Amino acid sequence: MSRYPQCLLLSVLLLLASAGASAADPCPLLRMQVDAPDPATRLAAAACEEHQLWHRPFIDASGGLAGSQVREAETALLTNGEQAWRRVAGYWLGAGLLPRLQHRPGADDCAFAAFNAQPSAACRALLVDVPWSAAFVSWTARRAALPGFSGAPSHVDYVRDAYRQPETSAYRVADPRTVRPARGDLLCYVRVANRIFGFPGLATLLSSDDGGLGMHCDVVVAAAGEGSAQAYLVGGNVLDGVTMRMLPLTPGGQFAALATRTLDDPPCTPDTPQACDANRQDWAVLLQLRPAAELATLQPSPPLVAAVPRPVPQPLDPSRPATPMCCVECSAGDGLPPCPGVSPGR
Secondary structure, eight states: OOOHHHHHHHHHHHHHHHHHHTSSSSSSHHHTTTTOSSHHHHHHHHHHHHHHTTOEEEOOOOOOEOOOOOOOOOOBOOSSSSSSHHHHHHHHHHHHHHHHGGGGGGGGHHHHTTTOOOOOHHHHHHHSSOOOOOHHHHHHHHHOOOOOOOOOOHHHHHHHHHHHOOTTSSSSEOOTTTTTOOTTTTEEEETTTOOOOOHHHHHHHHHHHOOOOOOOEEEEETTTTTOOOOEEEEEEEEETEEEEEEBBBTTEEEESOOBBBBBTHHHHHHHGGGGGOOOBBBEEEEEEEOOHHHTTTTOOOOOOOOOOOOOOOOOOTSSSSOOOOOOSSSSSSSSBOOOOTTTOOO
16 A cells, blocks of 8 residues: 555544544543542533433433433432432532421431431432432532532522622623633523523523522533533433533534524424424523632632431430420411420411
8 A cells, every 4th residue: 555545544544533532421531530620620520420420311412312321319329339319319418508408308318318228208209309400510519629609509599699799709600602611611591481581681680689590500521622522511400310411512612503492482292303402491691610710719618518327316314304295387286385486376
């Protein structure tokens, strides 16, 4: 074979290898960098580490769902041998957010999920009923020791912090259609069935409203300039697990025509398969992670909250009188006196 065909063949092989590399999942290698000096890399690595545990489900660039094997409240095992429901309870606990759920039945059981000998039906019911995607983002931020990030059980809380208090927040708000995403950013959409916000509508709400808002945010783990022709994102409570999302990028590194939900969209049914696009959302904001030098000046991240065993009940002391039962939410028919400081019921 002459030298020219050999060179041509080598060039083709290198081109194919480069194309394959640009389309490869970055998480298998990135997950090893949870202790990297760069906060953006640590955050992406923490999200990737969890995605690997959940058997790598994903949403492809056309919005198709694939690879879901384990659900949030199941006893089915993750790749590390842990039951799925215990892992999700750990996100709430580790992020320091479980006390915010104490008014919900099952929260106490979730606090001791790591030590329950049997699967807790109460905790598992809570994990189904309460969206946990913000708890996942908050957990990964603590896992990555991300300064300046205040975890919250609702995405809108830390989006509002970034909008109103940019000097103390780890993030800056930006229109996702006009900027380039980068590793460590958060891409968010609004989940309101009867209204489309977009970036202008969300900015208006954040400037004037302190109420809640249904949202979802994914962590950008790879984007342009990191060996990828598309963006890779990881989020929790997607397909009832930790799931990767792929979004195409323009040659300039911006999101390529983010699929936007409209109020006139047909429902996703066998008759309208073109409507079944999990990437078609009300994309409203990109939270851009500040440079590492700026993050270093912000409030340090608290550590993950460690799980502790449930306290062992102490045996009753027969020499001490038993504490009488009382009612907290008293109503007619209880047959119990109100607890101290509680008003009598109806």
